[in-house]
Amino acid sequence: MRARRRHLAVAALCTAVAVALTGCAVTGEGQARPSGVSADIGAIRLVAAERTATFTAPGKTLKPGMKGAAVKALQTRLTELGYLPGKIDGRYGGATQTAVWAFQKVQGIKPTSTVATKTWRALENPVAPKVLVPGGKPDRAEVNLTKQIMVLYRGGQVKLITHISSGSGIPYVEYAVWNGVRTKFTGDARTPTGNYKTTWRRSGWHKSYLGQLYNPIFFNGGIAFHGALSVPLYPASHGCVRLPMHVAEILPGLLGTGVPVHVRGKFVR
Numbered sequence: 001m002r003a004r005r006r007h008l009a010v011a012a013l014c015t016a017v018a019v020a021l022t023g024c025a026v027t028g029e030g031q032a033r034p035s036g037v038s039a040d041i042g043a044i045r046l047v048a049a050e051r052t053a054t055f056t057a058p059g060k061t062l063k064p065g066m067k068g069a070a071v072k073a074l075q076t077r078l079t080e081l082g083y084l085p086g087k088i089d090g091r092y093g094g095a096t097q098t099a100v101w102a103f104q105k106v107q108g109i110k111p112t113s114t115v116a117t118k119t120w121r122a123l124e125n126p127v128a129p130k131v132l133v134p135g136g137k138p139d140r141a142e143v144n145l146t147k148q149i150m151v152l153y154r155g156g157q158v159k160l161i162t163h164i165s166s167g168s169g170i171p172y173v174e175y176a177v178w179n180g181v182r183t184k185f186t187g188d189a190r191t192p193t194g195n196y197k198t199t200w201r202r203s204g205w206h207k208s209y210l211g212q213l214y215n216p217i218f219f220n221g222g223i224a225f226h227g228a229l230s231v232p233l234y235p236a237s238h239g240c241v242r243l244p245m246h247v248a249e250i251l252p253g254l255l256g257t258g259v260p261v262h263v264r265g266k267f268v269r
Helices: 002-022 069-080 094-107 117-124 245-253
Strands: 024-026 032-034 140-144 149-154 157-163 172-178 181-187 194-197 205-208 211-220 223-227 241-243 260-264
Touching: 069 094, 069 117, 094 117, 094 149, 094 157, 157 245, 194 211, 211 245, 211 260, 223 245, 241 245
Parallel strands: 140 260, 223 241
Antiparallel strands: 024 032, 140 149, 149 157, 172 181, 194 260, 205 211, 211 223
């Protein structure tokens, strides 16, 4: 009996010390969070045992063009965490590369196509993307211009995290034939910050006066989420939010009309 009481006392002491050190309160679901703060605020460290099966990194350095079991493990883990590496086929192609970029940016790792020690360690103990709008609608899209990522929430849970390329901020002058007339178009190539909602959309390739947009979903006048053949590691669009093609392929089925879109931050070159 004494041994049992001593064991319970030690356990209680350990719990108290842990709470004191982290400044956290334990929720009914067993997840620790800052007292008085909702569970989705800030960069919450994910516990692999809670969200997915425990992951042990293969440790092999990977680069685009490689294939094999280690690549398949990478693709599987990225998918578990909400990143989209494309088909889980053990081939390190462009879709997997953009998912790696998105993951690295969320983890605070300088994006690179190489998956080495730092990225593998982060995959074992990942951090969730920072919530830009605490208390936002359960279904919403958050565009982080600083990190150049978009996070889609469904039912209050992260459904998708993707690499993006937003407005370059470089004023443009473009000429295009529009309604049969050669027309001059100018703009500042910004993706404005603010709160918006998804409006109209088109399926497949849609011709705009500034180029071709794949599966566009508009949310701020002529500014849309859309697939593009070029989604570089820097803002490069006329103002739209470019997405990797494989993400744009499925996004219309995940993002309805009238869904809030929150755009925050500023990219520093």
